[in-house]
Amino acid sequence: MRLIGFPILFFIVLLISFSCKPAGPPTDLTKESIIPKPVSVAKTGNSFELDDDTQIYVEHDSLYFLGQYLSDRFKSATGFSIPVKIRSEAPGAGTIFLTTKPDQNLDFEGYALIITEDYIKLSAPELHGIFNGIQTLRQLLPAIIESVTVQKGPWLISSGVIRDYPAYHWRGSMLDVARHFFSVEDVKRYIDLISHYKMNVLHLHLSDDQGWRIEIKSWPNLTNYGGKTEVGGGEGGFYTQEQYSDIVAYAKDRFVTIVPEIDLPGHINAALASYGELNGGTVISKEGKSSEKQSQDIGKEPQRQKLYTGIDVGFSTLRIDNPSTFKFVEDVIREICAITPGPYFHIGGDEAHVTPKQDYISFINQFKKIVRKNKKKMIGWEEIAQANIDEEDIVQHWKSTQYAEKAAAKLSQIIMSPSKVAYLDMSYDSATKFNGKKIGTHWAAYIEVDSAYSWKVSTAAPGIYKDYLLGLEAPLWSETISTMDELEFLAFPRLPGYAEIGWSPEGNRKWSEYRVRLGKHGARMKAMEINFYRSPKVEWVE
Ligand code: TNX
Numbered sequence: 001m002r003l004i005g006f007p008i009l010f011f012i013v014l015l016i017s018f019s020c021k022p023a024g025p026p027t028d029l030t031k032e033s034i035i036p037k038p039v040s041v042a043k044t045g046n047s048f049e050l051d052d053d054t055q056i057y058v059e060h061d062s063l064y065f066l067g068q069y070l071s072d073r074f075k076s077a078t079g080f081s082i083p084v085k086i087r088s089e090a091p092g093a094g095t096i097f098l099t100t101k102p103d104q105n106l107d108f109e110g111y112a113l114i115i116t117e118d119y120i121k122l123s124a125p126e127l128h129g130i131f132n133g134i135q136t137l138r139q140l141l142p143a144i145i146e147s148v149t150v151q152k153g154p155w156l157i158s159s160g161v162i163r164d165y166p167a168y169h170w171r172g173s174m175l176d177v178a179r180h181f182f183s184v185e186d187v188k189r190y191i192d193l194i195s196h197y198k199m200n201v202l203h204l205h206l207s208d209d210q211g212w213r214i215e216i217k218s219w220p221n222l223t224n225y226g227g228k229t230e231v232g233g234g235e236g237g238f239y240t241q242e243q244y245s246d247i248v249a250y251a252k253d254r255f256v257t258i259v260p261e262i263d264l265p266g267h268i269n270a271a272l273a274s275y276g277e278l279n280g281g282t283v284i285s286k287e288g289k290s291s292e293k294q295s296q297d298i299g300k301e302p303q304r305q306k307l308y309t310g311i312d313v314g315f316s317t318l319r320i321d322n323p324s325t326f327k328f329v330e331d332v333i334r335e336i337c338a339i340t341p342g343p344y345f346h347i348g349g350d351e352a353h354v355t356p357k358q359d360y361i362s363f364i365n366q367f368k369k370i371v372r373k374n375k376k377k378m379i380g381w382e383e384i385a386q387a388n389i390d391e392e393d394i395v396q397h398w399k400s401t402q403y404a405e406k407a408a409a410k411l412s413q414i415i416m417s418p419s420k421v422a423y424l425d426m427s428y429d430s431a432t433k434f435n436g437k438k439i440g441t442h443w444a445a446y447i448e449v450d451s452a453y454s455w456k457v458s459t460a461a462p463g464i465y466k467d468y469l470l471g472l473e474a475p476l477w478s479e480t481i482s483t484m485d486e487l488e489f490l491a492f493p494r495l496p497g498y499a500e501i502g503w504s505p506e507g508n509r510k511w512s513e514y515r516v517r518l519g520k521h522g523a524r525m526k527a528m529e530i531n532f533y534r535s536p537k538v539e540w541v542e
Contacts, residue, residue, distance in 0.1 A: 172201025
């Protein structure tokens with residue numbers, strides 16, 4: 001009895017002690033759910049603890065703001081005010097050290113993270129890489145690190161080594177602030193969110209038929225009149241040049257380039273409604289046929305168009321034979337380029353259905369000259385492939401792969417935004433609703449989280465060589481959304497997937513693996529107070 005009883009008792013004690021044991025510290029770095037997935041992760045089996053003795057050291061002055069940014073990210077949830085100090089070498093235990101002297105060669109956006117039991121070293125050849133490494137570090141702490149109120153630790157990070165760099169250098173999103181206006185604060189939050197996923201471009205669609213959203217000092221009515229409404233007839237809004245510069249500076253600190261777009265020569269009703277003189281020249285009929293008749297009676301200013309609050313596209317155009325047209329275009333491009341430090345200006349160029357084809361081509365050719373005169377690179381939607389474009393120009397593919405091929409044949413660079421898989425304004429399915437309101441559209445497709453993830457930049461259009469491919473952009477058109485909650489509901493959780501498509505090696509991505517990582521990431525999006533769609537394709541862990 002005694003002899004048989006002992007092993008059983010021993011087994012029971014063992015079982016109890018195992019089942020009562022609290023979850024141990026995280027020690028397997030390879031099991032962490034990082035989005036976008038890093039290029040390489042190795043574990044070393046320990047963990048680093050962030051506590052109220054932790055200090056951040058930065059190797060030189062220009063890293064200081066990143067040290068402070070890192071400290072700020074941890075402050076609300078931990079309650080620690082982690083000091084940031086400048087020192088050329090890490091002084092040892094309990095430190096997080098940021099340095100631009102990486103041990104190995106790394107791409108300029110790349111970074112290496114070495115995490116030991118005692119210290120963390122984040123190195124990158126450029127500040128941008130340090131910023132990217134900080135985003136990874138955030139995701140290695142428990143999800144509640146994103147909370148705005150103090151939470152209970154411990155704040156443990158699995159030890160190991162991450163070496164990481166992007167597949168494509170153009171990883172962006174477009175936000176349409178024309179159909180519905182979004183405030184400076186909203187745009188800043190969107191910048192925070194996209195940059196957390198290591199996206200580095202925010203393309204702002206600043207004008208359309210329904211509204212003009214950026215102050216042009218030489219044409220004040222564009223905003224004073226043309227900016228005062230939006231889809232559905234709301235009050236609209238616009239950014240002063242100072243506010244735009246504030247957005248640009250905020251983005252710069254997060255390594256996001258702002259690409260301003262003024263949609264030309266179509267999608268221009270807000271301007272035609274603001275200035276009668278832009279309506280002179282050849283008359284375009286509603287059916288899109290041009291007539292030789294001039295609308296301008298001698299000595300009389302032509303009529304302004306009415307403000308437009310619907311969602312039809314392709315009915316408005318500038319007129320090529322109106323002398324005011326190019327004065328307007330020159331002024332607008334000059335003023336915006338002067339306050340845009342990034343190297344790009346987007347001239348739109350899409351859906352100019354009522355612009356005669358020859359005029360359209362001349363328009364694009366002239367826009368290109370004006371953009372270059374202002375020392376920027378021209379970007380346009382894929383239709384610009386019909387004009388005289390070359391390797392200096394950038395074409396944004398959205399619908400017709402033939403235009404993408406044409407652009408590649410002209411040696412232009414290409415950004416992929418295939419609407420069937422990459423449009424954030426497409427509904428997830430036929431039932432997509434937020435707060436009882438149907439949002440999104442589906443002219444291109446319904447895009448569930450799995451089809452948003454399961455495509456490749458390199459094969460999005462046939463016959464395009466990698467050398468022509470800059471990367472991808474996920475556009476969020478705003479006909480059906482007017483609040484930040486609605487915006488987030490369409491952007492999340494698809495946007496982290498787009499970020500991963502642009503960042504992680506193509507051969508390394510699989511939906512079946514990503515969906516598990518995304519599910520675990522649910523708790524983090526919740527802590528970040530992101531209003532995300534709980535897709536049934538994913539098992540959410542919150
Ligand atoms: C097409 S994509 C457009 C936009 C609309 C969008 C709605 C593109 C270049 N033009 O004007 O807002 O569809 O999904």
